[in-house]
Amino acid sequence: MKKKVKIDPGHGGKDPGAVGNELLEKNLTLEISKEMKKYLDENYTEHEATLTRTTDIFIELSERANIANRANADVFISNHVNAGGGTGYESYIYTKPSAGSVKLQSIVNAEALATAKKYGLGAHGDDSKQDNLAVVRQTNMPALLTEIAYIDSKDADLLKNKNFIKDMAAAYARGVAEYLNLPAKIAAAKKEEPKVSGNKPNWADWQWQEASGIYKKARGKGILSSDQWEKKALAKDLTFDEIEYLNLVLNGRNL
Ligand SMILES: [Zn+2]
Numbered sequence: 001m002k003k004k005v006k007i008d009p010g011h012g013g014k015d016p017g018a019v020g021n022e023l024l025e026k027n028l029t030l031e032i033s034k035e036m037k038k039y040l041d042e043n044y045t046e047h048e049a050t051l052t053r054t055t056d057i058f059i060e061l062s063e064r065a066n067i068a069n070r071a072n073a074d075v076f077i078s079n080h081v082n083a084g085g086g087t088g089y090e091s092y093i094y095t096k097p098s099a100g101s102v103k104l105q106s107i108v109n110a111e112a113l114a115t116a117k118k119y120g121l122g123a124h125g126d127d128s129k130q131d132n133l134a135v136v137r138q139t140n141m142p143a144l145l146t147e148i149a150y151i152d153s154k155d156a157d158l159l160k161n162k163n164f165i166k167d168m169a170a171a172y173a174r175g176v177a178e179y180l181n182l183p184a185k186i187a188a189a190k191k192e193e194p195k196v197s198g199n200k201p202n203w204a205d206w207q208w209q210e211a212s213g214i215y216k217k218a219r220g221k222g223i224l225s226s227d228q229w230e231k232k233a234l235a236k237d238l239t240f241d242e243i244e245y246l247n248l249v250l251n252g253r254n255l
Contacts, residue, residue, distance in 0.1 A: 005048070005074065011029060019152075033169075039173040044173075061138075068140075075144075078145040082150045088155075221253070
């Protein structure tokens with residue numbers, strides 16, 4: 001069964017959301033959400049990611065939750081931009097959250113904050129906030145609301161940086177994928193390529209990085225004892241034989 005991810009770009013149409021530094025929240029949330037779906041579709045299988053809106057239209061808060069409920073979504077993530085003159089990333093779950101929402105928030109926050117840090121952005125206050133917000137209250141599935149950064153502070157420089165938007169959206173996507181245990185596309189890409197013993201696969205950068213990440217995680221869990229594999233993957237220096245060996249070692253282990 002494909003996991004359903006409902007991505008909600010905050011505001012829209014007659015509701016611009018927060019405004020500042022020549023930026024409109026409603027445009028940024030749509031951009032973040034589209035990038036998020038793109039990253040999920042390009043890097044993971046076994047899911048169906050859809051947006052509550054793909055254009056500049058107004059949708060009531062309850063209707064956003066209803067859209068996710070009617071679709072029987074497995075995860076709901078509403079993307080927003082903060083205002084009020086602060087700085088940093090933060091996220092919200094409901095005040096009486098399900099265990100799933102708590103887990104989702106912690107995983108997405110870890111990814112988002114690691115990415116934000118690369119741009120010199122931190123967390124705004126504590127990173128496990130709860131609030132009685134309609135979209136996280138009225139949704140039946142694990143639900144999270146993200147606030148990427150502040151539109152009316154120095155954070156606005158980052159919001160004008162397309163790479164920042166893309167990377168943060170990718171971080172949200174990786175968090176959701178990890179929460180849902182979505183298989184990475186690396187396996188599918190491998191199958192298409194004829195395997196010749198001793199040869200190295202012609203993978204894209206992200207596939208090598210993904211592989212390295214998997215080996216690193218396996219080492220963290222004691223399944224692999226050496227860091228040579230993650231280093232070799234980063235150096236794009238693994239043969240099909242070695243990858244097959246690693247697949248055998250990792251096969252069935254809960255990573
Ligand atoms: Zn908002």
